[in-house]
Amino acid sequence: MEQAALGFGALSHETRLTVFRKIMRAGTEGVTAGELAEHAGVTPSNLSAHLTVLTHSGLIKVRRDGRRRIYTPIVDAVADLVTFLVEDCCNGHPDVCAQLPSFQQRRQAS
Amino acid sequence: MEQAALGFGALSHETRLTVFRKIMRAGTEGVTAGELAEHAGVTPSNLSAHLTVLTHSGLIKVRRDGRRRIYTPIVDAVADLVTFLVEDCCNGHPDVCAQLPSFQQRRQAS
DNA sequence: CTGCTATTTCAAGGTTTTTTGAAACGGATC
DNA sequence: GATCCGTTTCAAAAAACCTTGAAATAGCAG
Numbered sequence: 001m002e003q004a005a006l007g008f009g010a011l012s013h014e015t016r017l018t019v020f021r022k023i024m025r026a027g028t029e030g031v032t033a034g035e036l037a038e039h040a041g042v043t044p045s046n047l048s049a050h051l052t053v054l055t056h057s058g059l060i061k062v063r064r065d066g067r068r069r070i071y072t073p074i075v076d077a078v079a080d081l082v083t084f085l086v087e088d089c090c091n092g093h094p095d096v097c098a099q100l101p102s103f104q105q106r107r108q109a110s
Numbered sequence: 111m112e113q114a115a116l117g118f119g120a121l122s123h124e125t126r127l128t129v130f131r132k133i134m135r136a137g138t139e140g141v142t143a144g145e146l147a148e149h150a151g152v153t154p155s156n157l158s159a160h161l162t163v164l165t166h167s168g169l170i171k172v173r174r175d176g177r178r179r180i181y182t183p184i185v186d187a188v189a190d191l192v193t194f195l196v197e198d199c200c201n202g203h204p205d206v207c208a209q210l211p212s213f214q215q216r217r218q219a220s
Numbered sequence: 221c222t223g224c225t226a227t228t229t230c231a232a233g234g235t236t237t238t239t240t241g242a243a244a245c246g247g248a249t250c
Numbered sequence: 251g252a253t254c255c256g257t258t259t260c261a262a263a264a265a266a267c268c269t270t271g272a273a274a275t276a277g278c279a280g
Binding site: 001003004008011013014017018020021075081082085087 | 111112114115116118119121123124128130131134135185188189191192195197198199214218
């Protein structure tokens, strides 16, 4: 619950949502902070603050590569968040999400 | 995007998440504000503020029944939010969400 | 070492959210 | 119509969040 609220909070800001999506799309390879700042059109400093929020929410992680930092998704955590929402959606609305339960068994490590 | 950020924002608070889930589970029948306040363990006044946020996010709606107000989910909007998250999750991670795309065709009116 | 690049940290300030309790409102009951 | 109920509205205080720009850190290249 607390974790889910944190996750949703991380996605509740347009800049962060933009950044998060870019990171998701980049997958395992990841994206540098610089690329993210440019993509989102914000200052490095501001971006850094948002990345901190996203990181603390557990949805993404960083690794270093020389002087740059590369951000990657924690797919498992994202899957948990999706599952959380989907469960609410489906308990009581089975027609809407009939096939989703299988989703829970299909997670992969991150 | 903006809509999604709003939706996530609405779910980013524990009280609201609790309330939202109860409303989801109640489905078409709905729940009264009083029941929600008790369930969440907050004052009516505080609850009302949170319900306003949820309502403005477009995830739930109210109807009146005598002196009480009954809150129900807007399933379609919730489905959109799920879809949004799921799309991010799946673009680039097809193994994780392989069966989810069909979800998008299975929405129902609310 | 010096300087340059990529990025974060810090502190300050501003803005938005959240919480409170009191008061208002509209419907139902007497 | 007086009163009670369920709920919202309001205003004020408290807390959380965002943005900024300047300074710090850390790696790399000359």
